Amino acid sequence: MIVTKGLRKSFRPRRGAATVDAVRGIDLDVAEGRIYGLLGPNGAGKTTTLRMLATLLPPDGGAATVAGADLRTDPGEVRRRIGYVAQGGGTTDHATAREELVLQARMHGIRKAEALRRAEQGLAAFDLTEFGDRPCRTYSGGQRRRLDLALGVVHRPKVLFLDEPTVGLDPRSRAQVWTEVRRLRDQGMTVLITTHYLDEADALCDRIGIVDHGGIVTEGTPEQLKQQISGDAVTIGLTDTGATARAAHVLAELPCVRRLEALPEEDGLRLHVDSADTAIPQLLRALAAAGLEPDHVQLQRPSLDDVFLALTGRSPVHS
Numbered sequence: 001m002i003v004t005k006g007l008r009k010s011f012r013p014r015r016g017a018a019t020v021d022a023v024r025g026i027d028l029d030v031a032e033g034r035i036y037g038l039l040g041p042n043g044a045g046k047t048t049t050l051r052m053l054a055t056l057l058p059p060d061g062g063a064a065t066v067a068g069a070d071l072r073t074d075p076g077e078v079r080r081r082i083g084y085v086a087q088g089g090g091t092t093d094h095a096t097a098r099e100e101l102v103l104q105a106r107m108h109g110i111r112k113a114e115a116l117r118r119a120e121q122g123l124a125a126f127d128l129t130e131f132g133d134r135p136c137r138t139y140s141g142g143q144r145r146r147l148d149l150a151l152g153v154v155h156r157p158k159v160l161f162l163d164e165p166t167v168g169l170d171p172r173s174r175a176q177v178w179t180e181v182r183r184l185r186d187q188g189m190t191v192l193i194t195t196h197y198l199d200e201a202d203a204l205c206d207r208i209g210i211v212d213h214g215g216i217v218t219e220g221t222p223e224q225l226k227q228q229i230s231g232d233a234v235t236i237g238l239t240d241t242g243a244t245a246r247a248a249h250v251l252a253e254l255p256c257v258r259r260l261e262a263l264p265e266e267d268g269l270r271l272h273v274d275s276a277d278t279a280i281p282q283l284l285r286a287l288a289a290a291g292l293e294p295d296h297v298q299l300q301r302p303s304l305d306d307v308f309l310a311l312t313g314r315s316p317v318h319s
């Protein structure tokens, strides 16, 4: 639904100043009905990529098709098939949500009666009916963000671009925005979001591209990315020191165990495995065969933080 090949963009801030290579050849292939996240630190090139795909910025090189339309030769068609919600949104203070929705629909060439109907539907779908006739300046951050989403999809685009959709929102409003975005995906929309929040990428995205210095460093499902770094860690607690020593001896022999650490304080072991889902049954069988019964078994999956740090050497927000 979104395919890019070698997409590039450079800026020259002022005459004589050095060129900034904001995007240095990005390849993407986003399937229909998926939420794809561009995750990266400030200045990585996420917004520039999104703005190019939304036809707001001409690329310097490379090619892209969005919802089947060619970005270079048919930007007008791309524009008709997409919705774009900018960082910080675009609502005015004095207008009401209903007025904004009608105006947006009319700007997409929708007739008045249908625009009114779409506004009503938009208010209901994004839980805005209660204050839909109040000026936008009276809305909370979360309510404004939901209105931004409603405005972005009033013309029923196939693809939605969301730039940092939850910046500045409290946890409850963030969760609400995530719910709305998932709902759009479940209705078949393809969503490309930028974020520098790891938890957001993890919770929301079907696939993630980690962007750094204008390029995609790695790409995959959140699970694949986590596994790429360190697999899973399984902690096993045993009844006493003797049992722990015997368990260590038995488990170290198993091919699925990459590394084994003793946790002497807790009479336990930490095992590093490729995938806990397949390893845990093997570990339990091996322990049972040796007459050992664990007190508890706990799974620790690596976080996207670990992935990000391993790939870029720094944390995504404070870089």
Ligand SMILES: Nc1ncnc2c1ncn2[C@@H]1O[C@H](COP(=O)(O)OP(=O)(O)OP(=O)(O)O)[C@@H](O)[C@H]1O
Residues within 6 Å of the ligand: 011, 012, 013, 020, 021, 022, 023, 040, 041, 042, 043, 044, 045, 046, 047, 048, 049, 194, 196
């Ligand atoms: N109009 C512009 N003129 C000059 N440089 C620009 C312009 N727009 C972006 N840049 C530079 O290009 C690089 C990429 O910026 P971009 O906004 O795409 O990053 P980002 O990953 O979206 O960051 P953020 O998370 O802060 O939004 C940065 O170094 C930025 O300063």
